[in-house]
Amino acid sequence: YIWPSPQLDALESIRFDQDGHRAQGISVFIEPCDLFVFSASPSGRADSADWIRTAYHDMATHNATDGTGGMDASIRFLEEISRPENAGDGFSNTINVFLAHANRYVSIADTLALALIMSVENCGGPEIAFRGGRVDAGEPNAPGVPEPQQDLQSHIDSFARQGFTQTEMIGLVACGHSFGGVEHAPFPDIVPDLNDPTNLKSVAHFDSTFAHFDNNVATEYISGTTQNPLVVGSNDITNSDKRIFSSDGNATMLAFANSPELFASTCATLFARMVDTVPRGVQLTEVIKPLPVKPDSVQLVLNGGTLQLSGEVRFWNTTADPNRVVSLLWDDHVGGTHTVAMKASGTASAVAGRYTSAWYAFNSTVDPVAGITSMRFLVDGTLEDQGGVGFAVQDGIFFTKTSCITSQSPRTARFDVAVRNGLNPTRLVLEQELRDNVNRPIVVTTEISSSTQSVALNDAYSLWSGSVVDSGAPGGFTPGAHTIRAEVGGLNITANGGQFLSLLPPCPV
């Protein structure tokens, strides 16, 4: 895709800005892959395994015939978590980690899809195609997650309802059960208390590498050495993996045991299909791939008579190099090009170190009359301009440094917005991201007064102002920054950068 695109940019960041500079703070929960942050170690459990199981149980309510259920984060509702089919605390643990990572562009369900993808990719598995755009459910789905005591035909029927054939069922169960195991507490009839100081939560693992993706689940099953509690459990009624794995005469499991590559590629395909199983009518985005050159946090602010441009850029698959010379070239409205030297601002990595990236920061002063239209980057003499289109920067609307707090109780702010003369927006609104009563990210808007009330600011811009009462932190979520959106000739323009109400100074008296 072409930068900027607010939704795709946000999805790309949460997927690929994993560790180091500008890390999004998810991957630390699976570093190392057997980390389990909710109890003392060695617990025998792993966040990575919980995340994969949570994604599956969220999806498994899907009904391919009527189009209901699927990946929609309905697993966060207490009513679903309390069902016997969702025994264990892995779901609430996972939701507790991921709720905070959702935003207006990344749904809670998108984060649960990413939970699975990052666990698999970062813990030895294949790369999995990730799309965004899932829509969070407002209420629980109908029950329908398979349980170990059910017979083979119920499982075949259940996976068919979810949209998977019998062979795909074998694959999906084997892929999922490459991680984790069965814990004593929620399943005391399957796993006894192990009394093992190296396995404090008494988890009987599906294979010998419970926090690492590999085909051991298949090799150990085929060789007869498996300890999988759903294969060799003492009560045959709950040996669902045994019934499922052997349901085609072991043909699929034998192929997986013989070829780690086949296992990995099959799992990559099935996991992608699984997380893309969404309620009918939901439109997913394109597959999110890392942008080779990606500006981030680009901000324009009017400070007195000058416009301040700041931001960073990430060069993907690039290591730090003190000799590298990077500069920003930006174009104005009157045919001028300006060159600014950039400084290294940090390094980052993703997919357990498989990719590294180097970040550079820029700052520049822009003459408000000439403005700015787009950016390009020069890296050791090579021009990075997104295939010739450049990196567009809109200078039609932005905050001015004069925004301030007008009253303390209730805390009220005046947001001042500079609007470029000639832009003539039909409507200008402040947007703030909050949560609704079922934790879905929502955008709350405040109108900014019309241009008839505007006062001249300088030759190029007029000042618009809007008053906002602080809405606090409903549901305990940190309120987002305020951003600006203008409607111009039926199109939406969004400002680069936002302002946190909580950081504004008091207005001068």
Ligand code: HEM
């Ligand atoms: C007939 C289908 C399935 C049955 C009956 C089944 C059953 C179970 C059971 C009983 C557990 C133990 C949970 C606990 O102790 O808290 C478990 C764990 C797990 N399942 Fe499944 N499962 C099925 C399919 C799947 C699929 C399709 C996936 C993923 C694609 C999956 C992924 C996992 C993972 C990762 C764990 C480990 C959780 C942890 O250790 O925290 N399962 N499964």
